Amino acid sequence: MGKRDYYDVLGVSRSATDDEIKRAFRQLAKKYHPDVSKEKDAEAKFKEINEAYEVLSDPNKRRNYDQFGHAGNDPNGFGGFSQGFSGGGFEDIFSGGFGGFGDIFENFFGGGKKRRDFSNQPIKGENLAAHVKMTLKEQMLGKKVQLDLNVDKPCEICAGTGAKDPKKDIHTCTTCDGYGYVNIEQRSLFGIMQSQQPCPDCKGRGKVITSKCPKCKGQGHYRGKETVEIELPKSIHEDQQLRIREKGNYGLNNGPRGDIYLEISVKPNKYFKRVNDNLHLDLPVSYLDALLGAEIKVPTFDGDVHLKLPPNTKTNSVFNIPNHGFFKSPTSHRRGDLIVNIIVTIPTKLSAEEKTKLQELKDVSSFKIADNFYEDL
Template sequence: MADKRDYYEVLGVDRGADDATIKSAYRKLAKKYHPDMNPGDTEAEKKFKEASEAYAVLSDAEKRRQYDQFGHAAFDGSAGAGGFDFSGMDMGDIFGDIFGDLFGGGRSSRRANNGPMRGANLRTSVRITFEEAIFGCEKEIELTLKDNCSTCHGTGAKPGTSPVTCEKCGGKGQVVFTQQSLFGMVRNVQTCPDCHGTGQIIKEKCTDCHGTGYIANRKKIQVSIPAGIDNGQSIRIRDKGEPGTNGGPRGDLMVEVVVSRHPIFQRQDANIFSTAPISFAVAALGGDVKISTVDGDVLYTVKPGTQTDTKVRLKGKGVPSLRNKDIRGDHYVTLVVQVPTKLNEDAKEALRKFDEASGNTLNQSPEGNEKSKRKGFKFK
């Protein structure tokens, strides 16, 4: 047994690794070295057998306990590959889950559920405005929904006839077959190819639904959009999805909300952000300015000497909470001082006098050498 590698080393896991870690490590190695993925590669086949033997031991609590205590000697002298007895193991249980996604589920050992099954969910979207997202609204959407065929009542069979039990699977919806593997015969279970897992065969199909049991109809559905919903969030409408099978309930309809951009407002969580222009005179002397909010225009008193990019908070003018529309975020406004671009002579003269009275910045003498003056530099 000296030439056999440690099972934990083979899988690349620590001795304290849990079952999920061991299974994940084996899954990666099995996919990498499986003979079907490496035809003719004897080295890959050897590594696959080595990893499978390690997983067969470490995935079994009792065998792992024995291995941790005695090492490879715990299985010395037993039959099977590499000194370990695989004959008593259901390799379908090991490989079914591991290779289900690799081989399209053909080797899966999971049993199909022929009882009532819930229908699949449907997804669609609806576009709303920024204001509609803030205050909520009602929207009508139109989509195609499946309903039970009124002619065959959902059986798919022609009126006066009934589906019959599938002869291939005996109504179980699954067929069992054995397959030769590296470790002997492996028992596999797969969906019946004749009845596709339903366990029944429709000999004479309904002419209205063509054996599907459903009729597709275009329908209009009202969607109540709650106040405060954000872009990308979805609304669940119960029992408006795909019909269930074998008497199962319908799935749900998931409506994703797409909120259009607003030319002025921006949203971040429960708060709204915007900018508001103010004149130089209002910024210097103070006064009332009109600010747009989702609730309409409000008057805000600007303090004298307000600088551009000053941020003000309008409490409770933000987005309502989805849980309680009476609780709202805030609206943050950035004040931007506007500099006039067109002035008549009277305004220019008034501005010059203002400058003379407040610091005479227009007539400051530049200092420095001639080179600096030519470059347009001015010094205090």
């Protein structure tokens, strides 16, 4: 069964923007992640989603895919030719090397006897998706996190070969004679043409395993737990997706590890709110401090600071505390401000002594509402 169209896999149109593709990938990755999904085929769907995103999120790969389909990014298909033509000039094209006319004519006309050692070709591991939820303070100052992942790890029993005994149980495939591919004849307007496809028996490896490794069942790898430590940068944005390189699934044949696409979310804070690079705080203060003036403590993510309130401070008076907000960027030392909005609070319960003293103050106070205040109402 052939591969599905990558746009259909992500559920987007061919004119989808990069943001629409990224958003679709995030939603599907959350739904089908093997660690959380209860779908029977979640793992297969998750791999399909990752593969589609890896192509459509890369401008060059997407352009090749739009032009040539799945063959556009296949090193043995049109994609290799297209990249060779744009990148290296005539010497690369006619040299017969990777992506040149030598491969093209071999693929379509069956020429050449060159053995392709697919079994030893390094293959990059698949990407993973993960999610981290942070506090607002951790978002501002950065944080080290540990991710407990289920990853495909090389089998240490068979050294990644998939064979019970690598010396005895790996043999040259008799179907393709070890070439890794077979010639297929097809009729066309130009007559009968031959094309090469991966061998169905050895899956393009050129080798077959007669007795499989009992641990990995011939796969050369197995699913296992692994804890990965990641340092999240300071002042990242919520819903920002970070790409952690080479911390995903292990590659085959000493290929590099895949990447982790890490999505960030931030827990709501009861007191503080981020606005661009500034922090905002609604700070309740006593009506007596507001009336008489006082030096008060203001909590910040860097520790308490002192703020001097002038007498007769009113509700919604705003004070700036410089350099106590978010960093301008993960690598910057410059910071925004902490913007403090004063909320004057009046007690709802008073002791008898407090009531007596306030009544005495009221009787001698010179503060009166103007007699003509109500005249125009």
